[in-house]
Amino acid sequence: MVDFNVENKIVLITGGTRGLGLYCAEAVVENGAKTVIISSRKPKACEDAKAHLEQLAKKAGNNKCEVIAIPADLSVEEQCEDLFKKISEKVDKLDIFVANAGATWGAPLEDHKVSAVKKVINLNFVAVYHSIQLATPLLERAATQEDPSRIIIMSSIISLLHNDSVGTYGYLGSKAAVSHLGRNLAVQFAPRHINVNSILPGFFPTKMANGLIEAAGDMLTETNPRGRLGEKGDLQAALLFLCSKQGNYINGVDLCVDGGARLAKM
Ligand SMILES: NC(=O)c1ccc[n+]([C@@H]2O[C@H](COP(=O)([O-])OP(=O)(O)OC[C@H]3O[C@@H](n4cnc5c(N)ncnc54)[C@H](OP(=O)(O)O)[C@@H]3O)[C@@H](O)[C@H]2O)c1
Structure with a gap:
């Protein structure tokens, strides 16, 4: 039997x-994580998610699971540094780091301001780079040959596509860039026993994607080979596969979680 779990792991998302x-946080809380640290800009969102995850941990019988929520705007260099300072005060190592925070912007080229491209690239690429740089000493402390620490970068299938009907110039570029960073670091970090993989989701209903999904109508489900959008369990399965001890030989992959959508005409 193969039991994908993250028992006793310290996880940052x-x-x-x-x-x-939040899907990722729920997955690790329900599958044995010892400490789960979540972060986002809004303090109230942090507190609400922490309470939700604590309840979920209890329900899953993971009674020892500690959930820590630390607000920070990762697009601000000093706040990113401050986040990792606070993390270091709470834990002495990190087993898993999911670099997931991201944002998008879409507009026709003529109306698409350079400042909007910079803002998206700054969060989706520069802040991912910066947070990985700051997380590395903590990840190294947890790393072993048999069970390397893991970095998971939340990229997108859009990093592979070229039919940008809504003008998400910065977003597409940022996702291609983080996937490249993932493959680059996978090679560099392997001798230090840190695996780096990217998850490339297709379309999942979320605050970020809902506008685009609504505007597309039935098109995204009709053109998806599996005939549906992504669901929570699809992403959670991919995350646990990449983060479990059994997945320790998977390094430097771009794992598409899209039902095959990237291969079909959208
Ligand atoms: N949904 C999809 O279909 C889809 C597909 C492919 C890839 N992705 C990628 O998946 C990731 C998550 O997207 P999502 O769809 O779940 O979006 P979402 O619902 O908008 O969630 C984004 C999360 O990031 C946080 N965040 C935003 N700006 C931040 C900042 N400057 N500093 C720190 N945290 C920040 C948000 O909280 P606050 O507002 O409190 O900061 C929120 O927790 C993104 O990288 C996205 O590109 C999503």
């Missing part, structure tokens, strides 16, 4: 207060 980040 940025953007862990809603959407895909």
Whole structure:
């Protein structure tokens, strides 16, 4: 029997207060994590998600699970540094880091301001780079040859596509960039026993994606080979596969979780 779990792991998830980040937090809380640290900008969202995850941990029988919520705007360099300072005061190592926080912007080229591109790239790429840089000493402390520490980058299938009907120039570029960063670091970090993989979700209903999903109508489900959008369990299965001890030989992959949508005409 293969039992994918994250028992006794210390996990950090940025953007862990809603959407895909919260799905990841729920998955690790329900599958044995010892400490789960979530972060996002809004203090109230952090507190609400913490209370929800604590309840979920109890329900799953993971009574020793500690949930820590620390607000921070990762697009601000000093706040990113402050987040990792606070994390270091709470834990002495990290087993798993899910770099998930992200944002998007779409507009036709003529109306698409350079400032909007910079803002998206700053959060989706620069802040991912910065937070990985700051997380690395903590990840190294948990790393072993048999069970390396894990970095999971939340990229997107859109990083592979070129039919940008809504003008998400910065977003597409940022996702291609983080996937590249993941493959680059996978090679560099392997000798230090840190695996780096990217998850490339298709379309999942979340605050970020709902506008686009509504605007697309039935198109996204009709053109998806599996005939539906992504669901919570789809993402959670991928995360646990990449983060469990059994997945320790998986390194440097772009794991598409999209029902095959990237291969079909959207
Ligand atoms: N949903 C999809 O279909 C889809 C598909 C492919 C990839 N993705 C990727 O998955 C990730 C999560 O997206 P989602 O759909 O779950 O979006 P979402 O529902 O909008 O959640 C984004 C999360 O990031 C946090 N966040 C936003 N800006 C931040 C900042 N400057 N600093 C720190 N935290 C910040 C948000 O909380 P606060 O507002 O409190 O900061 C929230 O917790 C993103 O990287 C996205 O690109 C999503």
